[in-house]
Amino acid sequence: MSLWQKCLEQLENQLNAQQFNTWIRPLQAVEEEGALRLLAPNRFVLDWVSEKFRGDIEKILTHIEGAAAPQIKFEIGSVKRATVPEPETSPQPAKAEKAKKGDSNAAGGVFRRRNDSKDLNHISNLRDEFTFDTFVEGKSNQIAKAASIQIGENPGVAYNPLFLYGGVGLGKTHLMHAVGNLMLQKSAKSRIVYVHSERFVGDMVKALQHNAMNDFKRYYRSVDALLIDDIQFFAGKDRSQEELFHTFNALIEGHQQIIISCDRYPKEIDGLEERLKSRFGWGLTVAIDPPELETRVAILMSKAQQMNIDLPNEVAFFIAKRIRSNVRELEGALRRVIANSRFMARAITIDFTKEALRDLLALQDKLVTIDNIQKTVAEYYKIRLSDLLSKKRSRSIARPRQIAMALSKELTNHSLPEIGSAFGGRDHTTVLHGCKKIGELRESDSKIDEDYQNLLRTLRT
Amino acid sequence: MTQLPLSIHLSESATFANFVVGENALVVAALQQACRREAQERFIYLWGGPGDGRSHLLQAACHEVARHQEGRGSLYLPLSEAAQLAPEMLEGMEQMGLVAIDDVEAIAGDSRWEEALFHLYNRMRDEGGGALIVSASSPLSSSPLRLPDLKSRLAWGLVFQLRGLDDSGKLKALQQGAQGRGLDLPDEVGGYLLRHYRRDLADLLALLERLDQVSLAAQRRLTIPFVKEVIDAD
Numbered sequence: 001m002s003l004w005q006k007c008l009e010q011l012e013n014q015l016n017a018q019q020f021n022t023w024i025r026p027l028q029a030v031e032e033e034g035a036l037r038l039l040a041p042n043r044f045v046l047d048w049v050s051e052k053f054r055g056d057i058e059k060i061l062t063h064i065e066g067a068a069a070p071q072i073k074f075e076i077g078s079v080k081r082a083t084v085p086e087p088e089t090s091p092q093p094a095k096a097e098k099a100k101k102g103d104s105n106a107a108g109g110v111f112r113r114r115n116d117s118k119d120l121n122h123i124s125n126l127r128d129e130f131t132f133d134t135f136v137e138g139k140s141n142q143i144a145k146a147a148s149i150q151i152g153e154n155p156g157v158a159y160n161p162l163f164l165y166g167g168v169g170l171g172k173t174h175l176m177h178a179v180g181n182l183m184l185q186k187s188a189k190s191r192i193v194y195v196h197s198e199r200f201v202g203d204m205v206k207a208l209q210h211n212a213m214n215d216f217k218r219y220y221r222s223v224d225a226l227l228i229d230d231i232q233f234f235a236g237k238d239r240s241q242e243e244l245f246h247t248f249n250a251l252i253e254g255h256q257q258i259i260i261s262c263d264r265y266p267k268e269i270d271g272l273e274e275r276l277k278s279r280f281g282w283g284l285t286v287a288i289d290p291p292e293l294e295t296r297v298a299i300l301m302s303k304a305q306q307m308n309i310d311l312p313n314e315v316a317f318f319i320a321k322r323i324r325s326n327v328r329e330l331e332g333a334l335r336r337v338i339a340n341s342r343f344m345a346r347a348i349t350i351d352f353t354k355e356a357l358r359d360l361l362a363l364q365d366k367l368v369t370i371d372n373i374q375k376t377v378a379e380y381y382k383i384r385l386s387d388l389l390s391k392k393r394s395r396s397i398a399r400p401r402q403i404a405m406a407l408s409k410e411l412t413n414h415s416l417p418e419i420g421s422a423f424g425g426r427d428h429t430t431v432l433h434g435c436k437k438i439g440e441l442r443e444s445d446s447k448i449d450e451d452y453q454n455l456l457r458t459l460r461t
Numbered sequence: 462m463t464q465l466p467l468s469i470h471l472s473e474s475a476t477f478a479n480f481v482v483g484e485n486a487l488v489v490a491a492l493q494q495a496c497r498r499e500a501q502e503r504f505i506y507l508w509g510g511p512g513d514g515r516s517h518l519l520q521a522a523c524h525e526v527a528r529h530q531e532g533r534g535s536l537y538l539p540l541s542e543a544a545q546l547a548p549e550m551l552e553g554m555e556q557m558g559l560v561a562i563d564d565v566e567a568i569a570g571d572s573r574w575e576e577a578l579f580h581l582y583n584r585m586r587d588e589g590g591g592a593l594i595v596s597a598s599s600p601l602s603s604s605p606l607r608l609p610d611l612k613s614r615l616a617w618g619l620v621f622q623l624r625g626l627d628d629s630g631k632l633k634a635l636q637q638g639a640q641g642r643g644l645d646l647p648d649e650v651g652g653y654l655l656r657h658y659r660r661d662l663a664d665l666l667a668l669l670e671r672l673d674q675v676s677l678a679a680q681r682r683l684t685i686p687f688v689k690e691v692i693d694a695d
Contacts, residue, residue: 021523021537041553078556168613328617359622413661
């Protein structure tokens with residue numbers, strides 16, 4: 001067992017579990033001659049651990065190793081990228097080294113020169129699975145798809161920029177990747193960069209920190225196509241907008257393709273400079289709407305096929321009717337159905353699907369209260385609520401009362417004394433007796449059991 | 462940081478083995494697979510009521526990652542503590558084998574946190590390969606989270622509702638918690654608690670902690686008269 005593992009065991013005993021799981025588990029250790037390097041994923045964790053737990057760790061190390069205990073060194077990074085040094089002190093060669101390994105996401109950002117040439121090492125970030133073939137077309141997205149294909153065939157010529165907008169989870173990102181993949185298919189040497197707005201902003205901040213703005217500019221201006229996702233995240237970031245503006249102009253002038261996605265129409269983006277908004281409208285602006293029922297069904301069928309799942313048509317309709325908002329939720333629902341079917345080794349039917357989707361559709365979302373139970377039971381048996389709570393002991397009243405008590409015990413977390421007092425100040429033993437009675441009756445009397453089930457269903461949905 | 466109400470963790474860390482499964486077998490299986498990298502599904506949204514065991518499961522998942530993916534880190538982040546933390550602590554977390562976010566509603570409406578989570582999700586999807594488990598007290602359809610981009614991504618993975626335990630399950634959980642503290646909780650005493658005290662497991666486990674302290678101080682075993690005294694003093 002390594003020294004750090006021994007140390008972890010003791011820390012786990014000493015700290016409370018939450019502290020251990022929040023602050024110690026994210027650390028990774030590298031043991032070296034005379035030193036234990038502890039790698040934290042970020043500055044925040046590093047500072048916290050170093051301030052609050054350094055002493056504990058040192059004590060344990062001394063306890064285990066005595067005078068030979070290694071010195072602790074805190075660093076930001078992780079074992080795979082083990083030696084990502086602190087940005088402030090990072091020497092250039094280390095970064096170039098990482099770029100060669102194809103590590104696209106090192107702390108320094110993506111824009112960096114290859115060691116051996118003046119070429120920039122463009123990293124496309126494209127996902128292979130997002131192609132036009134896997135994009136299900138419907139009324140809601142056919143114009144966007146057609147425009148995207150044209151651009152993929154003739155980048156920089158047809159429409160520049162292409163501005164795709166629409167709500168979340170409707171396939172904007174999929175289309176952007178599909179264009180990029182088509183361009184690569186046509187010309188493997190195309191320099192295409194897909195980037196989420198956050199990444200563009202992050203890269204720029206790092207470039208500023210490292211005095212590498214020229215590299216940054218060269219990187220983003222030397223692409224054949226720049227695909228920027230979720231442009232709304234530029235809102236309020238003035239310096240990044242400025243840089244985007246210049247990048248935009250340079251690309252348009254060079255007939256290099258730009259595709260932008262956004263959750264709304266350009267003019268409606270708050271916190272974005274007017275000059276950017278107006279430029280976004282220079283090319284083609286296309287909306288993607290939520291898919292209509294038939295398209296949702298087709299999406300489900302296509303997704304199931306990709307996953308090698310036999311999805312009956314009526315089940316696809318069932319899901320598509322209930323999940324209406326966006327494609328991600330649709331896919332989430334399908335995943336859940338498939339997970340259930342695998343786990344229980346059962347075929348996918350409508351009833352099965354209903355059961356599997358209970359958690360998503362949140363049929364039990366409604367908070368069940370004792371009040372609610374009493375009202376529902378009174379209505380069900382067509383008796384007065386006041387009778388249910390009264391001292392009356394005739395069976396036509398007492399039985400529903402016991403059912404209501406049993407339901408209260410099953411559906412709420414109230415204590416039995418609380419339930420008793422909610423039923424006209426009865427003792428908790430009365431409640432217990434009622435619950436027991438109903439339990440027995442449900443075994444022997446199918447009518448009672450049916451009533452109970454009906455009420456349960458009504459209350460839960 | 463304050464201590465979890467599920468304080469069995471003090472003496473025994475939360476694991477899948479000491480979780481009383483009840484009707485949640487599928488959830489537990491899905492979490493285990495995600496932690497062992499056996500499943501395709503590594504994004505999970507888990508919602509349920511208080512005391513349904515979300516915090517337990519999330520910490521058990523961290524434990525599982527440590528066991529099955531040696532050397533890979535994990536993060537358990539209770540956002541109920543967000544006031545003391547900062548969204549910057551999510552930076553670089555895509556490197557973890559698992560990020561377990563508890564009580565996501567605690568940061569609902571805080572755009573810095575919501576965006577940071579959204580970006581973390583994207584990074585984990587694009588590069589990390591680790592699992593992301595988010596817990597909440599409401600389903601996404603009524604979640605107070607404001608950023609639609611974040612919500613739709615959470616809905617993209619597997620969504621589960623945790624189901625609370627019935628009385629016999631609660632009794633089992635209580636007895637396990639007691640055992641973890643070296644306490645003996647006889648059936649009849651546990652049954653008494655369930656009949657006389659609130660039946661929310663979080664409350665019951667908190668009561669157990671108090672019983673532990675008081676019984677230690679008074680040098681008494683857990684008997685019905687003793688337990689009654691403690692409840693009545695409540």
